[in-house]
Amino acid sequence: MQCELLHDSLNAPQRQAVRHCAGPLLVLAGAGSGKTRVITAKIAHLIEQGVEAGAIVAITFTNKAAREMRERAAALLAGQGKGDLARAVTIATFHALGLAILRREAKAAGLPPGFSIFDPADLEGIVAELVATADRARARAAQWRISAWKNALVTPAAALAAARDDDERAAARAYANYDEALAAYRAVDFDDLIVRPLRLLETDAGAAARWQARCAHVLVDEYQDTNAAQYRLLRALTAAGTPFTAVGDDDQAIYGWRGATLDNLAALPRDYPDLEVVKLEQNYRSTVRILRC
Numbered sequence: 001m002q003c004e005l006l007h008d009s010l011n012a013p014q015r016q017a018v019r020h021c022a023g024p025l026l027v028l029a030g031a032g033s034g035k036t037r038v039i040t041a042k043i044a045h046l047i048e049q050g051v052e053a054g055a056i057v058a059i060t061f062t063n064k065a066a067r068e069m070r071e072r073a074a075a076l077l078a079g080q081g082k083g084d085l086a087r088a089v090t091i092a093t094f095h096a097l098g099l100a101i102l103r104r105e106a107k108a109a110g111l112p113p114g115f116s117i118f119d120p121a122d123l124e125g126i127v128a129e130l131v132a133t134a135d136r137a138r139a140r141a142a143q144w145r146i147s148a149w150k151n152a153l154v155t156p157a158a159a160l161a162a163a164r165d166d167d168e169r170a171a172a173r174a175y176a177n178y179d180e181a182l183a184a185y186r187a188v189d190f191d192d193l194i195v196r197p198l199r200l201l202e203t204d205a206g207a208a209a210r211w212q213a214r215c216a217h218v219l220v221d222e223y224q225d226t227n228a229a230q231y232r233l234l235r236a237l238t239a240a241g242t243p244f245t246a247v248g249d250d251d252q253a254i255y256g257w258r259g260a261t262l263d264n265l266a267a268l269p270r271d272y273p274d275l276e277v278v279k280l281e282q283n284y285r286s287t288v289r290i291l292r293c
Helices: 001-010 012-019 035-048 063-078 082-087 094-104 120-131 136-151 154-161 167-186 192-203 203-212 227-236 262-270 290-293
Strands: 025-029 057-062 090-094 117-118 187-189 216-222 243-247 276-280
Touching: 012 035, 012 117, 025 035, 025 262, 035 057, 035 063, 035 216, 035 243, 057 063, 057 094, 063 090, 082 136, 090 094, 094 192, 094 227, 117 120, 120 136, 120 167, 136 154, 136 167, 136 192, 136 227, 154 167, 154 262, 167 187, 187 192, 192 227, 203 227, 216 227, 227 262
Parallel strands: 025 243, 025 276, 057 090, 057 216, 117 187, 216 243
Antiparallel strands: none
16 A cells, blocks of 8 residues: 555645655645545554554544545555544544543543534624624624634734724723623634634643644644644643644645635744755646646
8 A cells, every 4th residue: 555655645735745744744735636645544544554443533624624635545445444534533623622622621621511602693783782782893893803802812902903994992801891791602613723822832832742742743734824823732742842844836726815825834944943844736627738828
């Protein structure tokens, strides 16, 4: 199987990316260049190399992508009678991983057991009350600003100091009371599924050690779409020297509207001086005519 993975089904840069398991790796991959193939092959390769399946963490951006990644990894492992091991690998979105951390560490994270998760529709009325408005558009705008501030790790005080108009000042004042309002409902919002685990891992050495020990290798798909909080979470999980593979394409960044930043691509070589970079430049999706255009 290893021969098939590294020779028959992968090109040379893909094989290089799969084989690099000892340190941080950035794979710059254009559309149709086999990004997901590399990640699933690397999951299988890590297991073949003796890495415990339960200590491999693969992060992607949608539940559908996570399911497909698990299915493809299972198919690769099935040839060696190890398809069941794919179920032990943590393959999840950032938010699902954050939720798993919070469920296991609720007390340490300052949350009640069995806390609820409020979606944007649940939060609209809470924000409207905090902003003191009956205008749904104004409440939704404030809600969006609070979410953007949380994902950018901006504090309520900093948000208020930087507010440029009355609406932003009202949103910043609402932001100052927002977490307290959620706590009254024994709830968190979707942004908390990233921000609270990050806060926990950066301030609680015991919790950080537990979760770093659970990560033998971390793989991140669509890395160009990570925001500030998600990048900090990756750093917290790999702070003990855990090797990771980040796969991304700076030409496909589509989540800037929710805080994703290409600065995270530039930050990797600065924060990880031993970073290896592999480029996937062979396209398998488009015809020659389209590629020439």
